[in-house]
Amino acid sequence: MSTLATDLDLPVVPLFGNESRAQRHSVMREVAKESWLARTDAGYAVVTYDAVTKVLRDKRWHSATGLVAEMAGVRDERYLARRRVNILNAEGDVHVRLRRLVAPAFSPRSADRLRPFMREVVAGLVGPHLASGRIEAVADLCEPYPIPVICELLGAPKDDWQLFSRLATDVLRVFGGNLAEEIGIVVAAGIELEEYTKGLIAERRSRPADDLITDLIAAEEEGDRLTTDELTMMVEAVIVGGTDTTRNQLGLALELFSRHPDQWSMLRDDPMLAPRAVEETMRYHGAVAGTIRFASEDIEVDGVLFPKGTFMSTSMSTANFDESVFVDPMRFDIGREPAGQPQLSFGSGIHYCLGASLARAELQEALVVLSQSMPNLRPDGEVRHKPSAVGIFGPSHLPLAFDPA
Numbered sequence: 001m002s003t004l005a006t007d008l009d010l011p012v013v014p015l016f017g018n019e020s021r022a023q024r025h026s027v028m029r030e031v032a033k034e035s036w037l038a039r040t041d042a043g044y045a046v047v048t049y050d051a052v053t054k055v056l057r058d059k060r061w062h063s064a065t066g067l068v069a070e071m072a073g074v075r076d077e078r079y080l081a082r083r084r085v086n087i088l089n090a091e092g093d094v095h096v097r098l099r100r101l102v103a104p105a106f107s108p109r110s111a112d113r114l115r116p117f118m119r120e121v122v123a124g125l126v127g128p129h130l131a132s133g134r135i136e137a138v139a140d141l142c143e144p145y146p147i148p149v150i151c152e153l154l155g156a157p158k159d160d161w162q163l164f165s166r167l168a169t170d171v172l173r174v175f176g177g178n179l180a181e182e183i184g185i186v187v188a189a190g191i192e193l194e195e196y197t198k199g200l201i202a203e204r205r206s207r208p209a210d211d212l213i214t215d216l217i218a219a220e221e222e223g224d225r226l227t228t229d230e231l232t233m234m235v236e237a238v239i240v241g242g243t244d245t246t247r248n249q250l251g252l253a254l255e256l257f258s259r260h261p262d263q264w265s266m267l268r269d270d271p272m273l274a275p276r277a278v279e280e281t282m283r284y285h286g287a288v289a290g291t292i293r294f295a296s297e298d299i300e301v302d303g304v305l306f307p308k309g310t311f312m313s314t315s316m317s318t319a320n321f322d323e324s325v326f327v328d329p330m331r332f333d334i335g336r337e338p339a340g341q342p343q344l345s346f347g348s349g350i351h352y353c354l355g356a357s358l359a360r361a362e363l364q365e366a367l368v369v370l371s372q373s374m375p376n377l378r379p380d381g382e383v384r385h386k387p388s389a390v391g392i393f394g395p396s397h398l399p400l401a402f403d404p405a
């Protein structure tokens with residue numbers, strides 16, 4: 001016998017309110033000690049590790065990331081007319097086919113090829129600040145870092161760095177919580193990005209090179225290939241999914257380390273700890289705190305029935321503090337024994353982050369170079385953060401000091 005979700009007396013958690021991220025996290029973590037399910041202002045939220053992974057791995061829960069605009073009440077016809085299936089909101093056979101075709105281009109080995117370049121980029125960014133021992137990490141390091149890496153990956157010209165960065169930021173305003181006002185910017189950036197991407201693809205069709213676009217053009221399995229529209233969508237997904245995420249995650253990592261000098265010294269003394277440092281910073285403070293799903297049919301989870309259409313948030317940031325998986329979760333410790341199960345900030349199930357190997361490589365290389373070149377890292381003034389509503393979160397101003405070279 002299952003109970004209808006609407007009949008349950010559930011704790012309520014804030015998702016879209018004005019409270020700070022820290023306040024929201026602390027409410028959600030308290031709730032998760034008592035209940036795996038909570039009610040939100042837009043439906044329900046799963047908050048324990050077990051429940052979050054159950055929902056994300058159940059293919060009947062479909063991605064609601066394509067519905068954000070409607071949920072925010074956006075009626076802009078230009079926006080609605082331009083919406084298409086992309087890998088993040090595709091489901092079923094459409095999604096399986098896309099993943100199968102593009103997965104080889106995103107393997108750990110492909111990401112590893114870029115590691116020397118990543119080190120060069122970070123060293124070039126931090127270099128001018130070593131003598132002063134002071135840096136504003138957002139503008140000087142985090143914002144610029146992922147762009148040349150994505151350009152190098154795609155084979156885009158270096159002169160396009162700034163354009164890339166702006167387009168990615170503007171397209172991602174769709175998750176920014178201020179959509180009604182910013183929809184015009186989102187639409188304009190979407191049109192510009194599509195034209196730009198089509199140009200890149202046309203160029204690579206006539207002149208193949210050793211890069212991701214050429215790999216995607218050539219991607220083939222049993223005679224199946226990506227169409228030009230699918231190729232455009234994939235390249236856009238890399239530009240949009242691969243920039244703001246990584247730069248915010250690096251900012252959160254540096255903020256954390258500046259408040260935990262012992263952990264920074266540990267990493268400096270033993271750079272082999274970098275992979276664990278990345279997993280622990282992502283567990284402790286992930287740039288993507290959660291994602292959204294809707295029930296494509298009536299679904300029962302642990303005796304609770306969610307009718308078709310039910311909206312569900314999956315709080316990875318709460319699951320990452322689940323005591324049944326992570327020992328003493330409030331402790332930030334890059335030396336902790338790996339738990340039996342992974343941190344969830346890259347998601348789980350069929351939509352698990354396609355760029356995870358690349359993001360891991362970028363963060364690992366950055367943390368190694370920075371821990372070697374910025375000893376005794378510490379806060380150097382007030383830290384400011386992006387608005388805390390849904391979407392990608394990180395510092396907007398992060399002044400740091402360290403011992404000068």
Ligand code: HEM
Pocket residue numbers: 063065087088089099237238241242243245246249286287288291292345346347348350351352353354355356358359
């Ligand atoms: C630290 C950095 C990153 C974080 C925290 C992150 C997080 C995530 C999460 C949570 C999802 C799943 C969303 C869902 O289930 O609704 C996802 C999917 C995705 N990510 Fe990332 N990501 C990062 C970096 C990247 C990079 C570098 C790329 C591109 C090279 C990328 C491309 C994608 C794509 C294409 C998807 C959709 C996959 C699918 O639906 O099959 N991400 N990411």
